[in-house]
Amino acid sequence: MKRRQFAAQAAAVIAVTATAPMAFAQERTTRILVGFPPGGSADVVARLLADKMRVLLGQNVIIDNKPGAAGRLALGELKRSPPDGSVLVFSPSGAMVIHPWLYANLGYDPAKDFTPISLGSTFDFAVTAGPGAPPGDIKAVLAWMKANPAKANYATSGAGTVPHFAGQLLAQAAGVPMTHVAYRGGAPAAQDLIGGQVPLMVDTASETIEHHRAGRVRILAVTGEQRSRALPDVPTLKEAGINVTADAFFGLYGPPGMSPEVVVRIDKAVGDALRMPDVQDRIYALGLVPAHAGPAELAAIQAAHLKRWEMPIKNSGFKAES
Numbered sequence: 001m002k003r004r005q006f007a008a009q010a011a012a013v014i015a016v017t018a019t020a021p022m023a024f025a026q027e028r029t030t031r032i033l034v035g036f037p038p039g040g041s042a043d044v045v046a047r048l049l050a051d052k053m054r055v056l057l058g059q060n061v062i063i064d065n066k067p068g069a070a071g072r073l074a075l076g077e078l079k080r081s082p083p084d085g086s087v088l089v090f091s092p093s094g095a096m097v098i099h100p101w102l103y104a105n106l107g108y109d110p111a112k113d114f115t116p117i118s119l120g121s122t123f124d125f126a127v128t129a130g131p132g133a134p135p136g137d138i139k140a141v142l143a144w145m146k147a148n149p150a151k152a153n154y155a156t157s158g159a160g161t162v163p164h165f166a167g168q169l170l171a172q173a174a175g176v177p178m179t180h181v182a183y184r185g186g187a188p189a190a191q192d193l194i195g196g197q198v199p200l201m202v203d204t205a206s207e208t209i210e211h212h213r214a215g216r217v218r219i220l221a222v223t224g225e226q227r228s229r230a231l232p233d234v235p236t237l238k239e240a241g242i243n244v245t246a247d248a249f250f251g252l253y254g255p256p257g258m259s260p261e262v263v264v265r266i267d268k269a270v271g272d273a274l275r276m277p278d279v280q281d282r283i284y285a286l287g288l289v290p291a292h293a294g295p296a297e298l299a300a301i302q303a304a305h306l307k308r309w310e311m312p313i314k315n316s317g318f319k320a321e322s
Helices: 002-027 041-057 069-079 138-147 162-174 186-194 209-213 260-274 277-285 295-314
Strands: 029-034 060-065 087-092 115-124 126-129 153-156 179-182 200-203 218-222 247-254
Touching: 029 041, 029 069, 041 060, 041 087, 041 115, 041 247, 041 260, 041 277, 069 087, 069 247, 115 260, 115 295, 126 209, 138 218, 153 162, 153 186, 162 179, 162 200, 162 295, 186 200, 209 218, 247 260, 247 295, 260 277
Parallel strands: 029 060, 029 087, 153 179, 153 200
Antiparallel strands: 087 247, 115 247, 126 200, 126 218
16 A cells, blocks of 8 residues: 555646746746837837747747847846747837937947847838828928928937938938937827827837828838838838938847847747738838848848948947046
């Protein structure tokens, strides 16, 4: 009897031990930091991917919004995090390709202090007019701004972002001295656009596309080489006679020193999620493009964008704090 009881107890211990790794995997949590408030394009896409990654990775994946300094606060936290995949960042490209040209004491080296994991989406920008702007196309609105310099303001999701400098390129090409108004994210910028506090906004189409469809604002042009799939009736700036293009991307990054095995596992989950039809449809509907690339390709894309923005930023005369 005692032998049978001992055998039963031993079997129970073995069973618990055998299932422990699975239980640990299910209890493990990965935080994906987003350096902007809820409701913006980075937040929406990050949450969309996180929902799928929970199932694909078999573990908890949560979004943790850390707005501030156009994404730099979130990246600062990531740099200090353990390299075990428990903390990641879903970041717009501006913090990696714009900020290095702006800040003498950035606090991080985008090429050395993070581990590239996955390209999450690519996108260009929408130039959107609110009720504070007159009716008409992009040329008419720019002419009005030139005639009314005190009202020639444009909003973006933050200083030092790609939309900020896309707006600067637009102002230079149109010969209009536009004043940049920086917000702590695209959602609050869009609210002031709708309220008439600013006449124009330059940011991802996802920030204003539903308001455009509802007639509250008007997307006048997009900054890509081609028209947006979500906005087939909206011309590019080039089609409107303004020689400006600008695009960007979302990337998933980890802290420095992550193991290749963990990186590959997370990257595969992101790629699998981006290939799901419902994910693709949702991203396209936001005016973005679902696009996946692995760690090496993401690093190469980042380096190319960094080089591309060097001279436009240096020629802009933008002054940022050290």
